[in-house]
Amino acid sequence: MTVGVDHSSESLAASRWAAREAVRRGYPLRLVHALSEDKAGKSQRDSARELLADAEGKLRRQYPELSITTEVLTERAEDALVKAAGESRALVIGSHGVDRLHSFFLGDTGLHIVARAQRPVILLRAVPEETEAEEGATGGGGIAVAVNLQGSYHGLLDFAFRSAQVSGHQLYVVHARKLMAQAYAPTGSVVPHIAQEIAEEEKQKLADVLKSWSQEYPDVHVTGRVRLESPARAIVRQAVGSNLLIVGRRRRDRPSLGPRIGPVAQAAVHHAACPVAVVPHD
Structure with missing residues (x-):
């Protein structure tokens, strides 16, 4: 598991979350900091190494059993982190701009990373450590995953069930769809x-889909929820109070079209009030 580290409080929250998840899953943790080539002089490299060493020291005190490595990457941040994601089980990065009255994740770099990464990307906001401890404990609001039963969902459910199993959290599988025109009276009412x-x-x-998954993961307490509304709106509402929200992003054959991640993932990364994992799938 890889986490992008910088000087922000969001980055610190991301590193702590990643460390906790790495311990739970038995993964090593890799801390990386990216420097563009025009800003990779000796002093900048030394500063980057100090930053990573400080982050590593804090995590080792809390998780002495965790295997941690650090690396300074000499490349544009977006490209470096996309590449790092491809070499990892998952990439964890901090979010910037956490005012719930505005977009939750505001950085263009983060959006481009999510759109290009070939492995799951988890986005974290900055919260007090004591709040993290409460959210990370078994219980709480659980894990929510958005699925489209008319689309591809195997990779999403695999990530979701594994996450729920290692964390002990309740899993909520949310399937939402808008009502068809026939469901409305001439007056416009349902x-x-x-x-x-x-x-x-x-x-x-949904119950038919979840039956085999529940058999494969008998220790995971799973609840299916159907919402007859916009999938984007339904998943943002489900995120309130959740420990983690998992959404999918379809891999695209034409990356030149720009950072497109789909309306549900777009709503999640901009408006969900909890950590968000974006899982690419075919």
Whole structure:
């Protein structure tokens, strides 16, 4: 597991979260700091090494059993972290700008990393350490994962069930879809019995999907939830109070189109009030 380290409080939160997860999963932890080539002089390199050494020291005091390595990467931050993600089980980075009245994750660099990385990227906001300890403990709001039953979801559920298993958290699998036009009366109001029929049908589909996963992960307490609304809105609401929100991002064959991550992932990384894991899938 790799974490991008800089001087921000968000980065410190990311490193602590990554260390805790690495211990739970039995992974080594790699701390990296990127310097562009035009800013990689001796003094900048020395400063970067001191930054990483300080972060490593703090983590070793808390997790003495954890295997930690550090590395200064001489490359543009976005490219360096995308490459680091490809070499890791997951990449953890801090978020900048945490005012819930505005976008939750604001940095263009973070968005480009999420859009290009071939492994899961977890984004963390800065919170007090005591709050982290409470959120990281078994219980709390659990882990939520957004799935589209009409799309690809195997990789998402695999990541979600593994995360719930190692953390001991409750897992909520959320499937949302908008109501079709036939569910509305001419006045524009929802026809209750049609909406109920659609909800029951979707609940059965979700239960059928989760049955085999529950057999594979019998220790994970999983609950399926169907929401008849915009998937983006449903998952942001589910994120409130959650320990982790997991969403998918479809890999694209034409990266030149720019940092496109899909409407649900876009809503999650900009508005979810909890850590967000974006998992790429085919």
